[in-house]
Amino acid sequence: MKALILAAGYGTRLQEVAKDTPKALLPIAGKPISNHILDRIKGLNELNEVIIITNDKFYNNFVSWAEEQKDFPFKINIVNDGTRTNEDRLGSIGDIEFAIKQESIDDDVLVVGGDNLFDFNLDEYIHFAQSQRTAVTIGLYDIESLAEATKFGVVGIDDSNKIISFFEKPAEPKSTLIAMCFYYLPKNSLNLVEDYLAQCKKSDTAGDYIRWLHEGFEVYGFRFSGKWYDIGSIESYNEAQEKFKSN
Numbered sequence: 226m227k228a229l230i231l232a233a234g235y236g237t238r239l240q241e242v243a244k245d246t247p248k249a250l251l252p253i254a255g256k257p258i259s260n261h262i263l264d265r266i267k268g269l270n271e272l273n274e275v276i277i278i279t280n281d282k283f284y285n286n287f288v289s290w291a292e293e294q295k296d297f298p299f300k301i302n303i304v305n306d307g308t309r310t311n312e313d314r315l316g317s318i319g320d321i322e323f324a325i326k327q328e329s330i331d332d333d334v335l336v337v338g339g340d341n342l343f344d345f346n347l348d349e350y351i352h353f354a355q356s357q358r359t360a361v362t363i364g365l366y367d368i369e370s371l372a373e374a375t376k377f378g379v380v381g382i383d384d385s386n387k388i389i390s391f392f393e394k395p396a397e398p399k400s401t402l403i404a405m406c407f408y409y410l411p412k413n414s415l416n417l418v419e420d421y422l423a424q425c426k427k428s429d430t431a432g433d434y435i436r437w438l439h440e441g442f443e444v445y446g447f448r449f450s451g452k453w454y455d456i457g458s459i460e461s462y463n464e465a466q467e468k469f470k471s472n
Contacts, residue, residue: 226271226351227332230262231406232287232339233280233320235311238458247283248456249339250290254469257290258456261342261469266335267297269351277339278304278324280314304328316429317406322418331412338406338455342465345451353386353447354409361414361438363388364407365446366453377403377455378432380446388444393432404446405453406431417442 232249239248250257259277266272275297279287284305291301306323308314315323321336335351354362365382368374379398381390392398408431410418417438427433438444454465 226269226273226335227330228266228269228272228275228335228337229321229324230259230275230277230337230339231317231320232259232277232283233306233308233314234340235280235282235314237311239456239462241459242462245286247279247286247339249277249279250283250286251456251462253342253456253462253465258342259290259339260294262337262339263294263297263301265343265345265347266337267299269335269347271333271351272299272335274300274302276302276304276324276328276330278306278320280306280308282309302328314429316427317431318418318422318434319428322422322428325415325418330415333412334408334410334415336406336408336410340456341406342454342456342469343449343452344469345449345453350407350447350449351409354445357411357443357445359411359413360443360445361411361417362409362445362447363435364405365402365448366405367448367450368401368403371398371401374398374401374403378435380404382446386445386447388435388439388446391432391436391439393430393436402448404432404435405449405455407449408435414442 236248249259287303378393
């Protein structure tokens with residue numbers, strides 16, 4: 226199994242604190258967000274490589290950071306998607322496809338957004354995802370606020386945790402169960418990323434891919450509990466900073 230951390234964004238809403246630092250390397254409670262993510266995945270037995278996909282602007286930042294990482298039992302591979310600006314970015318799904326092709330990935334892939342900060346154990350998620358065999362499994366979280374749910378993809382599941390509905394950033398969400406940027410992609414599903422891009426031409430929004438996927442294939446959800454932050458704004462960054470400092 227490989228982990229793919231998506232870190233090719235330009236952090237345009239975090240310029241006040243980010244400046245020339247990529248979002249995934251911003252410090253939370255004394256260490257970069259990427260280190261928090263790696264600390265949570267390093268116990269996964271089957272994990273043999275972490276691929277971090279970034280852009281040309283921040284590539285050297287990640288290479289320098291990776292050279293300092295000595296405490297992890299897996300290879301850390303930094304991949305440059307070649308973009309220089311927010312306007313020519315590949316988008317999350319475009320970056321997943323780029324990494325699959327560039328690194329010739331032929332393995333199950335755990336995809337994690339590089340702006341995800343969380344404190345939960347991943348063992349149960351991986352076990353559940355692998356029990357679904359060929360189906361993609363996405364991470365779900367009850368955000369407990371209908372107002373906040375309008376900012377995310379809102380999910381409906383059945384008793385077996387199969388996704389039965391998906392609405393990207395609905396104006397009037399029916400629930401507070403949202404999709405995280407957390408995907409387990411079995412290796413025999415990786416070709417579907419290219420199929421989606423060929424059909425839909427939308428590379429920027431992962432939610433559009435999940436909606437397309439569940440309309441044609443079985444997709445399952447795993448509900449996480451614990452602390453989780455999507456570091457997409459100064460407000461969420463400051464809130465996460467305070468909560469994790471208190472740990």
